[in-house]
Amino acid sequence: MIHMKDVYKTYANGVTALNGINIDIDQGEFVYIVGPSGAGKSTFIKLMYREVKPTQGSIVINNTDMSDLKEKKVPFLRRNIGVIFQDFKLLPKLSVYENVAFALEVIEESPRNIRKRVMDVLELVGLKNKARFIPDELSGGEQQRVSIARAIVNHPKIVIADEPTGNLDPDTSWGIMQVFEEINSKGTTIIMATHSKHIVNTIKKRVIAVEDGLIVRDEHRGEYGYEA
Amino acid sequence: MKLRTAKRHFREGIKNIFRNGWMTVASVGAVTTTLILVGAFLALMLNLNQMADNIEDDVEIKVLIDLTANETQIKSLGEQIKKIDEVDTVSFSSKEEELENLIESMGEEGKSWKLFKQDNPLNHAYIVKATDPLDTVDIADKIKDFDAVQEVSYGKDVVQKLFQFNEYARTIGLVLIVGLVFTAIFLISNTIKITIMARSKEIGIMKLVGATNGFIRWPFFIEGMLLGVLGAIIPIAIIISGYYYLENTLSKQISFSFVEILPFNPFAWQLSLIILAIGAFIGMWGSIMSVRKFLKV
Numbered sequence: 083m084i085h086m087k088d089v090y091k092t093y094a095n096g097v098t099a100l101n102g103i104n105i106d107i108d109q110g111e112f113v114y115i116v117g118p119s120g121a122g123k124s125t126f127i128k129l130m131y132r133e134v135k136p137t138q139g140s141i142v143i144n145n146t147d148m149s150d151l152k153e154k155k156v157p158f159l160r161r162n163i164g165v166i167f168q169d170f171k172l173l174p175k176l177s178v179y180e181n182v183a184f185a186l187e188v189i190e191e192s193p194r195n196i197r198k199r200v201m202d203v204l205e206l207v208g209l210k211n212k213a214r215f216i217p218d219e220l221s222g223g224e225q226q227r228v229s230i231a232r233a234i235v236n237h238p239k240i241v242i243a244d245e246p247t248g249n250l251d252p253d254t255s256w257g258i259m260q261v262f263e264e265i266n267s268k269g270t271t272i273i274m275a276t277h278s279k280h281i282v283n284t285i286k287k288r289v290i291a292v293e294d295g296l297i298v299r300d301e302h303r304g305e306y307g308y309e310a
Numbered sequence: 311m312k313l314r315t316a317k318r319h320f321r322e323g324i325k326n327i328f329r330n331g332w333m334t335v336a337s338v339g340a341v342t343t344t345l346i347l348v349g350a351f352l353a354l355m356l357n358l359n360q361m362a363d364n365i366e367d368d369v370e371i372k373v374l375i376d377l378t379a380n381e382t383q384i385k386s387l388g389e390q391i392k393k394i395d396e397v398d399t400v401s402f403s404s405k406e407e408e409l410e411n412l413i414e415s416m417g418e419e420g421k422s423w424k425l426f427k428q429d430n431p432l433n434h435a436y437i438v439k440a441t442d443p444l445d446t447v448d449i450a451d452k453i454k455d456f457d458a459v460q461e462v463s464y465g466k467d468v469v470q471k472l473f474q475f476n477e478y479a480r481t482i483g484l485v486l487i488v489g490l491v492f493t494a495i496f497l498i499s500n501t502i503k504i505t506i507m508a509r510s511k512e513i514g515i516m517k518l519v520g521a522t523n524g525f526i527r528w529p530f531f532i533e534g535m536l537l538g539v540l541g542a543i544i545p546i547a548i549i550i551s552g553y554y555y556l557e558n559t560l561s562k563q564i565s566f567s568f569v570e571i572l573p574f575n576p577f578a579w580q581l582s583l584i585i586l587a588i589g590a591f592i593g594m595w596g597s598i599m600s601v602r603k604f605l606k607v
Binding site: 131133154156157158160161165167171172173174175184185187188189190192193232 | 311312314315318329330512515516517518519520521522523525
């Protein structure tokens with residue numbers, strides 16, 4: 083599903099984010115990425131949906147070799163990957179409904195299906211009654227849930243989440259984790275960067291710890307391992 | 311692209327017009343101002359050009375035939391003139407006709423000239439017109455050397471100056487119009503660029519969610535076209551009403567009777583269509599060029 087071999091990334095400004103990453107993640111896995119801020123977690127995640135290109139090394143996602151992936155094909159790769167961004171990345175002038183529907187319009191889904199699936203997923207994240215609001219009218223936690231809804235609405239094979247519970251109160255966080263477990267149980271791969279010791283230690287999954295651009299720990303049913 | 315996606319792009323393009331509120335107003339304003347200028351200038355230039363053409367078409371060469379020439383000589387002179395390549399039409403005007411014309415052109419005073427009908431002192435003449443009025447001078451020079459020609463007249467000095475003037479006027483007009491249209495393109499696409507720059511982040515987000523470049527571009531394309539069309543409304547209204555008023559006023563003013571502007575129908579409509587096309591084209595072009603930069607995510 084996701085294979086990375088000797089992946090290095092040095093940004094144009096000279097900052098080295100990744101220093102030789104080797105990883106294999108199989109279809110249907112649930113993986114936490116942990117590690118201190120600035121350790122390279124976000125870069126590691128961004129490589130998977132090609133927001134960032136590696137300086138060196140090979141990445142294969144869904145049997146597609148990213149190094150010879152043509153620019154034109156990138157959107158099609160991204161459609162199989164639902165991304166929950168740390169800064170949400172919602173379209174500011176579109177309503178909650180339109181934001182989520184966008185992911186389906188892109189794949190030319192029929193209007194009837196779009197309606198149904200968007201309303202279903204909004205119900206799942208508890209925002210059905212705010213479908214007509216624009217992002218600015220929502221709280222941070224609600225915006226995050228819109229971002230989650232958009233990421234999972236077209237049933238992608240992989241869901242990548244960069245601190246999806248960072249802005250949520252504990253109750254909502256558990257609600258979101260339930261959503262993740264549910265779609266994971268249907269075979270979706272979940273990759274989640276998090277700083278929540280509580281979540282990692284309670285819902286036990288594979289834990290990959292990144293420090294200074296290297297994977298320092300990779301355990302199944304692992305612990306958070308840092309002082310929160 | 312599926313039909314429903316085409317519909318979606320169209321819908322989004324229209325929605326964006328409203329979503330971007332003041333930015334839309336700014337873009338439409340820029341289009342409106344420039345198109346008013348372009349329209350007014352085009353109307354002026356095309357009319358001046360038309361007037362110049364009319365005046366040039368009126369230029370003719372009068373070949374006065376020698377009084378002693380007999381019928382065959384007159385005929386062969388006519389043949390000779392016709393053979394000149396640049397000549398369009400040659401018509402014979404007898405001295406009686408010449409006198410009639412003269413009397414008519416003199417108005418009241420001309421009546422006394424009727425006395426000459428008994429003993430007409432005028433010459434028979436050939437009236438020659440050039441295919442291209444600019445060749446008039448050359449033709450006149452050739453005819454001068456033929457037999458049985460007494461005199462060739464075409465208002466030499468005036469004609470040469472007129473042609474020169476018309477040529478300058480046309481060149482300057484063309485340069486100004488091209489310059490103006492380019493300025494318009496530059497101004498409008500810059501304004502549109504600013505409105506799109508404000509949305510560069512949004513374009514990036516769309517790409518991260520899996521939209522192809524085409525999917526992102528289409529609504530912008532339609533939005534740009536609509537901006538151009540909206541911006542053309544006021545200029546077209548001004549052109550149509552202004553031209554209508556101008557034509558009416560001029561036709562009532564006797565002192566301007568020599569000014570013959572292009573008729574309202576179809577000229578005002580044609581000009582409106584041109585303005586609309588320029589607006590739509592510049593709008594599309596401006597937005598496509600501006601979006602292009604932000605698609606590399």
